[in-house]
Amino acid sequence: MVASRFDSGRRRICGGLAASVALAASLPRLLGATTHRSFPSRTLVHPGPGAQPFRATELQPGRNYVFAYPYVSTPCFLLDLGEPLTEPVTLETRDGQRYRWQGGAGPNRSIVAFSAICPHRMTHPAPSVSFISYRPSPSGPPGEGIIKCCSENSRFDPRRGARVLSGPAPEPLAAIALAYDPAGDRLTATGAYGGLLFERFLAQFEGRLALDYGPERFARLVAGDCPVYALEDYSRVNMQC
Ligand code: FES
Secondary structure, X not given: OOOOOOOOOOOOOOOOHHHHHHHHOOOOOOOOOOOEEEEEEEEEEOOOOOOOEOXXXXXXXXXXXXXXXXXXOOEEEEEEXXXXXXXXXXXXXXXXXXEEEOXXXXXXXXXXXXXXOOOOOOOOOOOXXXXXXXXXXXXXXXXXXXXXXXXXXXXXXXXXXXXXXXXXXXXXXXXXXXXXXXXXXXXXXXXXXXXXXXXXXXXXXXXXXXXXXXXXXXXXXXXXXXXXXXXXXXXXXXXXX
C-alpha cells in the first residue's frame, strides 16, 4: 500500500515569490549536457513516519511509481518492466555525447528509473497533474510498453534506456542509477546520467515549484531517504492521450 503524497503532509504550499526569486539567484549555474553525475545516495522508502524501506519485490510490474531525486522537486519514474533488462544500450544526448544505459536493477534486473522530465519542453508530473507516464501494453506481450508525454506526443522506450521512439524530444529521458541490495531487497538511487536537465528545470519552473514545495526547499537536494509514491498519489490527475 502506497500512502498518498498529500496524506503524508509533505506538500507545502508557501507564498512569497520574492523569496523564491532570491533563492533562484543561488541556484547552481545552468549546466550543459552532462552525461554522468554522482549525487548523494538515497534509499527508496515508503512515505510517512518511520520511512520503511520500499522493497524491490513490492513493485507491481507495469505500475507507475514516482520519487523525487536528486532534488526535492525533480520527479523520477520507477518502473518494474516485468522482464530482465540485461543488455546495455548506447545512447546519445542532444549535444552528441554518448553514454551507455546499464539496464535494469533489482532481483530480476527488471527495475528501471528515469527522470520524469520530458527533454522537449520539460513536461513532468506535478502535484496537480501529470501529462507524462508509462503506458504498459494493455494486452500485448511484455516489451511493448512506452513512456508517453502528452504535451507533444514524444514516446520513449524504457526497455532501451528511454530512447526516443517518436516525437520532438531531442534526447532520451535521463537515467537514474539504481543500486540493489539483495540482503535487504532495497533500492538506492546513486546518481544520474544522460542529458541532465535538473538545474534548467529548477530555473524554468521556479515560481510554481516554490509554491508547491516551499521557496526555501524546492531547489535543495533530497536529504535523507526518497519516498516512493504511486503516480496517482503523486499527481492528482494523470492525463491519458
Ligand atoms: S514536452 Fe514532452 S513532447 Fe513536448
